Amino acid sequence: MSVTFCGLELAHPIINGSGTFDAIAAARAFGEQVRRELPFAAYVSKTITLGAREGNSPPRLWEAPAGLINSIGLPNKGLDGYLGEDLPLLVGMSCGPPDGAGAFAVPVITNVMGSTAGEFARLVEACDARAEIAALELNVSCPNVKTGLDIGADPLQLEQVVRAVRPLTRKPLIVKLTPNTADVAACAEGAQEGGADAVSLINTLRAMALAPRPAPVADGGAAPPWLGGRTGGLSGPAIRPVALAQVAAVAARVTIPVIGMGGVQTGEHARDLMDAGAALVAVGTESFREPAAGARIARELDALGGR
Amino acid sequence: MSVTFCGLELAHPIINGSGTFDAIAAARAFGEQVRRELPFAAYVSKTITLGAREGNSPPRLWEAPAGLINSIGLPNKGLDGYLGEDLPLLVGMSCGPPDGAGAFAVPVITNVMGSTAGEFARLVEACDARAEIAALELNVSCPNVKTGLDIGADPLQLEQVVRAVRPLTRKPLIVKLTPNTADVAACAEGAQEGGADAVSLINTLRAMALAPRPAPVADGGAAPPWLGGRTGGLSGPAIRPVALAQVAAVAARVTIPVIGMGGVQTGEHARDLMDAGAALVAVGTESFREPAAGARIARELDALGGR
Amino acid sequence: MSLAPFSRRLLSVSAVEQLGAYSVLRVSDPDGPEPEPGQFAMLAADERWGGGADERPYLARAFSVARHTGGESHYLLEDVGPGSLRLGELGAGEAIWVLGPLGHGFSEPPEGRRAILVGGGVGIAPLAILQDRLEDGATVLLGFRDAARAEGAALLRGARVATDDGSRGHHGLITDLLAAELEQGPAATVYACGPAGMLEGVRALCAEREVPAQLALEAAMACGFGACFGCVVPRRAGGYLRVCVDGPVIDARELDHVDLHAGAPA
């Protein structure tokens, strides 16, 4: 069931969604076994930005029908902190194939976000210099400083950003598309035109929750947004049907491989995304409910007949 | 708790979402009581097109986590059939205010969709000529014949369409926005600039389901899309957090009133949308689970203190 | 046709009883309208409707009224998914939402024609209440996959049974028995309910012999009262019928064939 993705040999097609599994923290909670038996065939880092970020003020979570709204705000140590402190702890992890035979090395995919093409370039250059990083994922769900719209929501702008960073690395370049757009397939095409080696989707859907009543709403007044970041992103089973539609639309339009994600909880959900055209499947929110979900899903997928 | 919306006196702020309540069929199933005690303060017709449409081939439904995917395909008798056969049956309905005092007349809002500005113009003109129609709702979730993208997904294009039909009627003109876009607030602004009297949102999120296994998937092959229309639209509780975010974004940007909808099941959900800026709230999928849901939600909203 | 009250009603479960591979859900409904044979109701448990496989069920589920007697409605359940599973778990006294009776039921047999009731699997349900109401009795032919399911035949009186695996009654299709029956006496009206394949067999057989047939169809339903346009089957004359309001009982001549997609894939 091992697969090759952009030249990387993977034990199985299940990886993690960026920002949904912290291998370093998990090893603190569960011990070193996490590093030897990572539930994912590749490890995607959370989004790294040039400077360090604290993230949004709490509350950061709201449970929705069959889903979760988060407004985490991309807390991270910044590029230097990541490369200096975290990356060394992320190398050398391994995972088992679903059939239990042998162990596979787990490549690190580093997810980065800039707010300009220039920032993206600096991030990509710095990551390119590090042999421990096997591939890069660009998080383009970031507002354009001028228009306020996500860079990734506009096919042309996206193409330009990817084109600008493409020459800076020979490592596989994955573009994580935003689902909050009119035509995600056109965005995927833009990424491909710009030189991306793969696209991944879907990121979370823009969503909101209001403060629960009664407290702390002033009498008669409107309830304010609950999350510190005002809006957040919806993930989990609720978005699975949207993910399937977007993955199918993208896979039908581009020739580069697609990483599908969004609400995957079982091997059948993973197979659905692969049937729709995904080469790999990422698990996000389901890992919160079950830290070893990725390994279970890989086994279930295997039992379904390899895909 | 009665409200005025675009000059219409309504018993309460709860109306139906287009295409989710067929008053004529309901009267066949439940009797004339439906017409006397409609659960909605205004009745929104399903989407009417110039020519008659059969709709998509079945299957048309798929149950999703906390939601429903439909691929109905806008079946309708066409403009002439609607105006000639259905409209006469839709006038004269009444509903009670939540406190049970007296009866209010229920105005008819006719929802229309064209595939070009010209088609929209013909639909609006014909509806304008009918006194039984109190207001018009334009469904702009229709693909532009040239670009394939929804007319309503592009602020400029939307503004042009609205501007073109605006002079053709003095009846209130509501624009039903598509949620499948990068910046729904910009689209709302476009509608307002074009002369809309109100906007309504959200329509369903583009979604997909694959055929359940084992049958009828050929062994080893990929499961095909299940729905006759391949993709469908996701509605119900799953999309409520997305609806809240979009309604809040739109209400913060436009000055015209907003009709909020998406996954509303209770008075609290309606209040949330009103807190986010909606003047009226529409109930869609919840009516499928409970035909009189609209009246219950109006009562619950009333009990919460008027909003 | 009996009209449903314009609101779902919170009723109480009297009992759930096993009947071979099926279960019979009995709901106390002393004040509800008397359903007609072939009508159905949309059912949902009051508590814990949701949270099953894939976070479902969410919508209510359609079930034929199998019997209505002593102020109780009976429904025959086959556990095929999260909705029927949850309903089958209900205990006496638990609350259930009922919207119904809905839809257009069976009509009386025309003068001079005897009734033949043909049921397949859980589709025997509406034939039980039909048998209760038919004054002149009827021939009853019921097909099942296996003997465990064939125990369901006890729902009707005097049924002749066929099973796919031959473990009870005739080894083969129920349409074999119907063909023989029509051979003997073609002055009949056929009332049929069951899987799409069986209904198509019945339809073709009756069409060939010019025997009138009333087919009780199934289709995935979101609402049950004509609101969603989701439950359609193609009509011979073109366009679609809504199974919930134009059916579920449809004159076989309205259909070109019984569409496999009408209900769940078998």
Place this chain on the structure above:
Amino acid sequence: MSLAPFSRRLLSVSAVEQLGAYSVLRVSDPDGPEPEPGQFAMLAADERWGGGADERPYLARAFSVARHTGGESHYLLEDVGPGSLRLGELGAGEAIWVLGPLGHGFSEPPEGRRAILVGGGVGIAPLAILQDRLEDGATVLLGFRDAARAEGAALLRGARVATDDGSRGHHGLITDLLAAELEQGPAATVYACGPAGMLEGVRALCAEREVPAQLALEAAMACGFGACFGCVVPRRAGGYLRVCVDGPVIDARELDHVDLHAGAPA
């Protein structure tokens, strides 16, 4: 700190018992690691987790280990929403998913300082297992809203109680009792768990008197093992702490104040 097995485990409920306004959920876990006082577990019912109010719960819920004895873990539940409601409904023999023990627990009192345990409401839970493990005994001060909740005090031995409505024990805040206690003997270490307002009172009181305090915090959690970054509270030195991996027990000096938003609004 005890490490959790790297997978949630399907365990079996031994019993759910009422304790005044609370219930005690007992889960059989003979093979699991011994939790340390202050550690917690993420719990979810195996069946019907979902389908409650607003189609929730979806994520697992954090509960402090209140006691661990005889191969059983005990959790103290207050019914505040769909998750705690569902867990409280579980019956003996039903299956429950347990991820844990998680987090960083209480540490031993420094030499020469006696332990004062201060609990509020359902927050008394981790103090029970702490009392079990403290060799030298401890002063126990527990505050509750009313007498029905104050019955929870039976979870610990020798507790002095305060209630907001005066229906049992001291009429007033538990911090009143703590202030008096510290007046008498300031060579103490305070272990506290309860609502944010109470914890802030304890923090301020101890800060003023330079008494060390260990606060067991609550925050909305999606994962419980550092994956989601959702459970943060502001750290005095700037930035945030993740309550699940940096806590839930945090040295009071790390905090500028206990944020009301840390947990649910009271």
